[in-house]
Amino acid sequence: MAAQSPSLVAAVLAHSGRLEKEVLGTQIARLSRRVGELRGEVCNMINKKYKEFLPSMQSAEDLVSQVDSLSSNIDLLKSRIENEVRQDLNVAIAEFTELKQQLERDSLVLSVLKQLQEFDRAIKNYNTALLEKKYVAAARHLEKARSSLKMLESRKGFELKVLKALGTELTVQTQNMLYHLGEEWRQMVLWKLPPSKEISSAETVMQMELHLCTMPLNEDQLSGPPVASVLQAFAVLGELHTRLKLFGQLLLKYILKPLISYPSLRPLLEEKPDTVVLHFESAEPNLEHPSPVEVFGKITLVLEVLHKHLLNVSLDVCGENEKDSRVILAEMLGDMVWEEVSGCLIQECLVYSIPANSSKLEQYVEVIKSTEDFEKRLKNMGFLKGDAMDLLKYARNVNSHFANKKCQDVIVAARKLMTSEIHNTVKITPDSSVAVPKLPDPGAGDHLKMQKASKMLHNELINLENETRLSQHTFSLPTCHISVSVEKLMELAYQTLLEGTASTDQCCIQLFYSVRNIFHLFYDVVPIYHKENLQKLPQLAAIHHNNCMYIAHHLLTLGHQFRYRLTNILYDGAATFVDLVPGFRRLGMECFLAQMRVQKGELLERLSSARNFSNMDNEENCSAANKAARQVLHQLKRLGKVWQDVLPVNIYCKAMGTLLNIALSEIINRITALEDISAEDADRLHSLCRIMLEEGPLVFTPLLEENKNKKYQEEVPVYVQKWMMFKELMIILQANLQEIVDRWADGKGPLAAEFSPTEVKSLIRALFQNTERRAAALAKIK
Template identity: 55%
Template sequence: MSSFVTEVLAISGKLEKEDLSSKVSKMSRKVEDTKEEVCDMINKGYADFLPSLQGSEELMVQVEEISKEIDALKNCIESEVQQNIHLAVAEYAKLKEQLEKNTCIITMLRHLKEFHMAMEGFNKALLNKSYVDAANHLEQARASVDSLKRWKTSQLPLLSALSSELTVQRENLIYHLGDEWKRLVIWRLPSSKDPAGLNSLLKVELNLRKGFNDGGAKPPPLLCCVLQALAIQGDLQHKIKLFSQVLLKNMLKPLVVYSSLSVRVSEQQGEGNFLALQCVEESQEERSTPSQVYTKLLLVLQTLHSHLLDVSIGGKPLSAILGELIWEELSQCIIHECLLYSIPTNSSQLEKYNKVIKETEEFEKALKEMHYLQGDSTDLLKYARDVNCHFASKKCKDVIVAARKLMTSKMHNTVKITPDTKLRLPKLPAPRSGMQLERGETAGHTEQVTMENPKQLSVWSLCLPACRISESVQQLMELALNTLCEAVGSSTQSALQLFFTVRNIFQLFHDVVPTYHKENLLKFPHLAAIQHNNCMYLAHHLLTLGHQFRAQLPQPLSEGVATFVDMVPGFRKLGAQCFLAQLNVQRAELLERLSTAHNFCNLDDEDNYIAASKAVRQVIHQLKQLGTVWQDVLPVGIYCKAMGNLLNTAITEIIAKIMMLEDISSEDGEHLHTLCQTIIEEGPLVFIPLTEEKKNKKYQEEVPLYVKKWSTFKELVIVLRANLQEIVDRWADGKGPLALEFSSSEVKNLIRALFQNTERRAGALTKIK
């Protein structure tokens, strides 16, 4: 049990930690003793089989008493001791809060002191033009203000005033630095009113002055201090960016674009270094070579590196900062204004381009040494090394431009094509496969090869008939051949580009020419005939064009891809459609002229006869005019078919109008016979496809081959002047020449129209069966 003193102490709340420890220790010993006695009693009760009921009860009483003492001690600790602990913690927390407030005030006062000292140092440094020290002091003042702003409990009215003062002094420093920059880096630029061009660029000058401070044995250059101060204040990037834009626009790009422009570098005592653009009179080239451009650019960049950019800001060279700003735009300018034009136009010059690649590598190496460039791969060097690809692209572009120019040129300038005309191929290297190709092989025909079959093809097989084609189309074919020759021996990528460019040429012709010359092709028969020949000429050569080059081209072109055969039907259809459209126009004009003949009725009237005679004369005149236009242009077979088709249209219309007449008087018959006889006599004269007169009679005698209704027309002319007996005789019971051209009903209608109703006419009609 607790002693009286302990209870008094416990009640008074003055129980010490040592009393609690001693009580707990004593309680622990009593528990251990009781535990041992209980264990001993259990062993005796269950292990030694000794009755111990009385001992057990005494132990139980003892355990209960100990338990009560433990509970009392526990309650004492929970009620009194913990309460005192909470009071102590609260008191300590107040003391800590007060200490923190005092610490905060002391820290803020220290920041205010630092700000004041920094601003004093700033003003003194700025007065002495120690711009780096001034910038550092200003940054220290900024750090002090930022530290004050981070204290959440700080609500100093002075804080806004400090921020305003900091802003004002920073702008003051930036103004002084900008003023020094303008004094040390002086641009002389042309006026905005001056016209853009070479003359205005000759006014461009750049003067770089390092400048020196007054104090110190070897003071650092003032320009270097200005740059470092700008960097500290975070305004250097903006200043260098503006400088780079002026440098690119007024000095670097013009040196690339204008071949006669160069740069002059001079150094004057006390005046600094001058960079001025000047014109070189002796340069007559339209574009500078890459070597010339690299030399001029390096002179400018080396001067800038030596007198302006020879400082490091934050461990990074200033030249690297400028390089990041100008390199992308400058390299693109060099590519598009210089390297693009230095790409060879002929594959034989590609080997010489290695010199340009080496010069580009040296140029970039020099820039890397001055830290203008970072990294290994740049667009400029990549472009120079991809010369094969660019050569093919440039060649393809030039070819397409040249082809389009030929397609949009005038078509009426023609050249004569004969069966023995040969399209000479340039000398080709030996085939890559076992296929052998003669160097002198032509697109028109090849030399005969001895075969087992004794029967050989004629030398004129697969040859174009004599005709005229546009000179531009012949040049277009030569352009295609030269382009394919460039593909021979090129890389696979270049060969593919060049080959498909040739295909694009022909596809462009197929699409552009009919649209561009649409009105003229319908308006002028001469051009329609030439366009027909042009299409057939191209289709003829496209049959064998791929085969002639396939053996010399790389894979997959050599495996059968190199072909133009698929384009042949399109060109043949295009030529045929163009000429058929013109024939339809001419047919419409013939029918329109014949429509003025008043259907060839009542020709005994003078006005009707004059109108009919005029219509027939106009038809003959139109056919003769067409013959003159198409003579020596179209192939003989096409010419005869075309003229025969038009003449057949005219006589078919005349036959139809005469067959529609219900009453033909004797005078009308005579007039009709006269008009038709004119066509019979003069119609064959339009078949003059050749200039040689002796050969024309052959085609004039073959008129029935080309004019389907010619025999029918001649029979009608005979009937118009024949008597009934002659008509019956020519009918010959349906076996005569008249029966071959007309049906029985048509002959009967003619008899009824020509002859009056008599017994003889009735007898004749009965014989027409």
């Protein structure tokens, strides 16, 4: 068909009575030229209006009417062409295809012109609505203009220079709209904040005021509070979240958190003709920490005011790629602040409402009920979603929180006692006992355990009934002084275990192991915290020794006393403290032995100035030796005074006996090492030894009553291992050869019991000149 001549096509078309091709082509060409001219004029007009800012409103309206007329002609022509092509497609497919493509390009140009027209109309309507303060309508017109501009920008091949000017204009108008909305928002929701940005006290917060406008705008498009139209306009422009987030931050910082943290604050509501003012007043708080019931009431009051005058509105929120959706403003704000509010309520309020004693757990039901009511009110107002139960879950888990809090309080109290002064003491006697709490009668579930225990005890008593009875003080701690803090620490342990007997199984287990942790903490903390004083002060070392022995003494039976009162999980030997006993005994002994080593070093240092007790006929040497002996006795007496009535009598005597024995051993070793002792030297050494012999026993004063100390002074040989040896040395220093031989008595006398043959021979050689008599005497010492 394409090969046929135009005349044949014309003949066929003319024969069929339809429009001639040439005429149709001419009209389309004319129409295309007209579209091109019109495009130039429209672009020129838009460019002048938005880029060159020239008033061309009348030209635009004329062009609009021309565009509308031209558009209808195009539609008619397009319809006729399509009819011709359908009826005789084989005749003129190439010609009509070209014509149709040209027409489609013209249609695309026309659609661009329509979008420019829509943009212009939207901006015009926006300006009109903004002047009338119809903010919702203005925001929607602005969004229509934005939509038109996006469609224009998406047309490939039509990158018009005017689009940049249109984009600038849209940005300017958007910012202008946001400015007006911001001014309206500030007038309707006015914050008067304190000068200081930091909240340091309740007085600072009392300078805050929140003013909420109650007069509606001229625009009455939305039901709800007066500020609803402003909020809806923010929502349309996509600025609602930002605006509400800033409001939520101020609400948290200056209202909600202070109400939780400061019990003295109370919210006040002042209603004026066109405004509601929310501020604070101060009242004397009843408690150090706020009551949950009171705090819930305060926060509910504040949120009810906000709900009534600000947040009780449902808004349309349009996402870029979403259909319109509704959002409740109260729920939106709740999502922003609730996590922080609930955390603050738990940490600053609910934590402190947990009972410190299991007997008060029943009273906590009121707190649980008020928490449930509080969350229900917030859900009714829309602040919380239906599944939000953070506070209620925390409140209902009171048993676990009670156990955690109790354990924490116990450890804190124990640590405070451990870091208090050691020297404040109390006297412990075999007749005294710790304030052991009275245990409740066993419950029904404990009868089997009690019967089993009674049967075991009965069998043991039968085996012992024929034995000699033991003293009532057989297993008692001997009389001594311990720190007041340690006595209170042990009472704390007993009271905590008693608390466990009346608690749930889980709480009982936690409390039991908290008591064990107390003793582990003592073992780790006290020796380090008081290290310097324990090393320097002998009295504190003795008290610490007693403290450790006192704790170990109670640990032997502490678990057994509560064995049948604790949960079944701790039954059958699990509830025991016996494994801690060796560690505490070792801790006390190591500290005291370290102090003994310090005292030993001081004694030997004093005796080192005695010039080895040689050449006693020299006045300086004699004076130095006597001074050293006096210093030793002075040190022992001073030590005896600080340990007197502190250490148990047997420990005191052993300690003093050990130190005196060290001094006597050093003196004996120094004298027996001398190679030459003159008669005058022997007399002076004997006098020095007499001082030690007479005054040494006087250091044994374990009791305050002097008359009772004589018994222990007479038993010096029991505690001082070298005492008899020292006495024999004194006898040798004054004896003649025959007396020495007699006391040796062929290795069976008292002298042989204390000295070896070598030592006796050495002393004889030092004391006596080399004569036949000395040689005979030496021969008998074997």
